Amino acid sequence: MENSRRRFLKNAGFSILGVGAGSMLIGLSAHTSKAVSPDAGQRPQFSMGDKAMEAERWGMVVDTRKLNDSICRKMQEACHSIHNVPEPVGESAQRDQIIKWIWPTEFQHAFPSQEVEFLAEDAAHRPVVVLCNHCDNPPCVRACPTRATFKRERDGIVMMDFHRCIGCRFCMAACPFGARSFNFRDPRPDIEDENPDFPTRMRGVVEKCNFCAERLAVGKKPACVEASDGALTFGDLNDPDSDVRKLLAEKYAIRRKPNLGTFPSVFYIV
Amino acid sequence: MLEKALRGSKKYWTWLLALAVLIAIGFFFYLRQLYFGLGITGMSRDVTWGFYIAQFTFLVGVAASAVMLVLPYYLHDYKTFGKITVIGEFLAVSSVLMCMLFIIVDLGQPMRLLNVIFYPTPNSMLFWDMIVLNGYLFLNILIGWNVLDAERNGVAPEKWIKPLIYISIPWAISIHTVTAFLYCGLPGRGFWLTAILAPRFLASAFAAGPAFLILLAFIIRKFTNFDAGTKAIQTLAKIVAYATLANLFFFLCEVFVAAYSQIPEHTAHLEYLFFGLHGHGALVPWMWTSIALVVAAIILLIIPQARQNETTLGFACVFVFVGIWIDKGLGMISGGFIPNPLHEITEYVPTVPEVLITIGVYAVGFLVLTVLYKVVTGVKEELAG
Numbered sequence: 001m002e003n004s005r006r007r008f009l010k011n012a013g014f015s016i017l018g019v020g021a022g023s024m025l026i027g028l029s030a031h032t033s034k035a036v037s038p039d040a041g042q043r044p045q046f047s048m049g050d051k052a053m054e055a056e057r058w059g060m061v062v063d064t065r066k067l068n069d070s071i072c073r074k075m076q077e078a079c080h081s082i083h084n085v086p087e088p089v090g091e092s093a094q095r096d097q098i099i100k101w102i103w104p105t106e107f108q109h110a111f112p113s114q115e116v117e118f119l120a121e122d123a124a125h126r127p128v129v130v131l132c133n134h135c136d137n138p139p140c141v142r143a144c145p146t147r148a149t150f151k152r153e154r155d156g157i158v159m160m161d162f163h164r165c166i167g168c169r170f171c172m173a174a175c176p177f178g179a180r181s182f183n184f185r186d187p188r189p190d191i192e193d194e195n196p197d198f199p200t201r202m203r204g205v206v207e208k209c210n211f212c213a214e215r216l217a218v219g220k221k222p223a224c225v226e227a228s229d230g231a232l233t234f235g236d237l238n239d240p241d242s243d244v245r246k247l248l249a250e251k252y253a254i255r256r257k258p259n260l261g262t263f264p265s266v267f268y269i270v
Numbered sequence: 271m272l273e274k275a276l277r278g279s280k281k282y283w284t285w286l287l288a289l290a291v292l293i294a295i296g297f298f299f300y301l302r303q304l305y306f307g308l309g310i311t312g313m314s315r316d317v318t319w320g321f322y323i324a325q326f327t328f329l330v331g332v333a334a335s336a337v338m339l340v341l342p343y344y345l346h347d348y349k350t351f352g353k354i355t356v357i358g359e360f361l362a363v364s365s366v367l368m369c370m371l372f373i374i375v376d377l378g379q380p381m382r383l384l385n386v387i388f389y390p391t392p393n394s395m396l397f398w399d400m401i402v403l404n405g406y407l408f409l410n411i412l413i414g415w416n417v418l419d420a421e422r423n424g425v426a427p428e429k430w431i432k433p434l435i436y437i438s439i440p441w442a443i444s445i446h447t448v449t450a451f452l453y454c455g456l457p458g459r460g461f462w463l464t465a466i467l468a469p470r471f472l473a474s475a476f477a478a479g480p481a482f483l484i485l486l487a488f489i490i491r492k493f494t495n496f497d498a499g500t501k502a503i504q505t506l507a508k509i510v511a512y513a514t515l516a517n518l519f520f521f522l523c524e525v526f527v528a529a530y531s532q533i534p535e536h537t538a539h540l541e542y543l544f545f546g547l548h549g550h551g552a553l554v555p556w557m558w559t560s561i562a563l564v565v566a567a568i569i570l571l572i573i574p575q576a577r578q579n580e581t582t583l584g585f586a587c588v589f590v591f592v593g594i595w596i597d598k599g600l601g602m603i604s605g606g607f608i609p610n611p612l613h614e615i616t617e618y619v620p621t622v623p624e625v626l627i628t629i630g631v632y633a634v635g636f637l638v639l640t641v642l643y644k645v646v647t648g649v650k651e652e653l654a655g
Contacts, residue, residue, distance in 0.1 A: 095309075095312070095314055096314035096315050096316060096616045097309050097313075097314050097315060098315055099315075100315075105612060108613070109612040109613060109614060110612070112534075112535075112611075112612060112613035113534070113535065130612075139456065139457050139458075142393050142394070143394055143395070143396070143456070144391065144394055145385075145386045145391050145394040145396035145397050145400075146382075146385040146386055146388075146389045146391060146394075147389050147391050148385070164382070164385055164389070165378070165379065165382070166377050166378070166379050166380075166382040166383060166385050166386065167308075167377050167378020167379040167382075168373075168376070168377055168378075168396060169318040169319060169376075169378070170394065170395075170396055170452075172318040173318060173319060173453075173456055173459065173606075173607075174456045174457070174458075175458065175611070176456075176457050176458020176459075176611050177458070177611055177612075178315075178316065178610050178611040178612050181315055182308070182315065182318060182378065183307065183378070184307050184308050184309035184311075184313070184314075185306060185307040185309035186306075186307060202379075203306070203307035203308075203309075203378065204307055204308065204377070204378025204379040205378055205379060206378075257458065260457040260458060261457070262457065
């Protein structure tokens, strides 16, 4: 009695295991057959458009001396409206469950480890705009368990695949600049004027500034740069003749938390 | 052997039913979270990991602590632990199960969980955490079940089990090491950026886990005829004493480095946790409670008479368990996020749904633990009778 029941349970257990393994094999074989299917070689090849702006490593120089509240607001509006970033409302705003790609802060928050004592009053309270640094050595990419966030080989932009992200938020813990946001809820109801040219996101995924990769692809500079009244300069950091390199050669610029070895691609003239 | 879990007293079924109710409540709120998003939790843009990940961290420790029974028994032939190694292994099983559930309830897109396998990424510590946790679960189920089955049949365990047992020893160390590596390799988080995080995690694990085992042994003795034995419990008590001391020592090393170097990125988090920062101090009373409990426990554990008295030992174990739960389950994770990388302060308090989901996950763990322990005690009673 005791034994037959045990045998039954054992058999039942193995059967379940067998079904599980079987379905996995089916899944695997389906996967392989797809990989060798005739249209595998005809996967869409993305080519650069004629107007596309190209660079080896995109970078930005922020001239903080030219920033003020209204320019910062304009830049943020330009960025958030074209990227379908929801306007924080009600409870989500209260709980700081908001999305931001670019936002103004003060010098002491942008550069917490580079405190300047007795900083001139105007410099201390002048807005400093912060965004993803598109680090050359990005810790968020290192941390991501699915490669949903990755550094684009072509031009160094750190990008997100919203459809692969599992929402573990490891990248947010890894980012030393607080540049990433998480969709704590469905963002779509809070988008006032949806831009059909850029995907909206769903709840449960991480997002951040993409250096306007979608605009660069059609030959436009990032939206914030266009809205910045000349405070932001954008260009190829690996090209000695680019605007950004000329500016860096001329003016003393700093980066956020250089001691962490992430090599940000956003520079600040202070 | 599973049939042992199908026959039980009224108390047994009432307990299981109570757990099932808690699971149902937790599941109901989890469905709401699934539908609405993690916005129903207290987490925010700045504190992106909260109660779930903190419980996961704490429970990895409880799971790893099984090695404190397995190692003396199998490597040092310490026979006293022979009777109860399976108790430790099954505690590990239910703890790892809870760990996995806590990771899953923390995901924004749990349906995409398998992306971790479809796009394996060895440079991500989460990838390795998945491997070590699954491996540890598998090892402990296999070892615990087979050894118990052999014991029941009065034969020696199968030969192929032995190498698995030896593998399970470093494997236990690895689960908590990798869990610490999730945090201590992140460049912008001064609170975690310390090489002693993994050793400290292990010390606290080997304190809280065996303390919990002692309490479980007391409970099992009360409700069944299975007695772990005074000698085994006393040896465990010594392990708890040493590990709690080691944990406190490691913690004080951390405090020294932060306080003496006075580097703001390192002091800010400890300051927030223990004194409050810029007027924010939600965790201050908790952290001091934790310290007080751990110190009280150490006093009880190092005085031989107090340690040998089972009442005071019970108190000491509760103090250690709760003290370390506060340290790891409340302070360790949110403390690392406050202040944020821009040195701004957003505090974190879990919401009611978040706590109910957490309780639901714990209930799943306790349900599995109860069923497994019912099997163990059933087999042991059968052998004794």
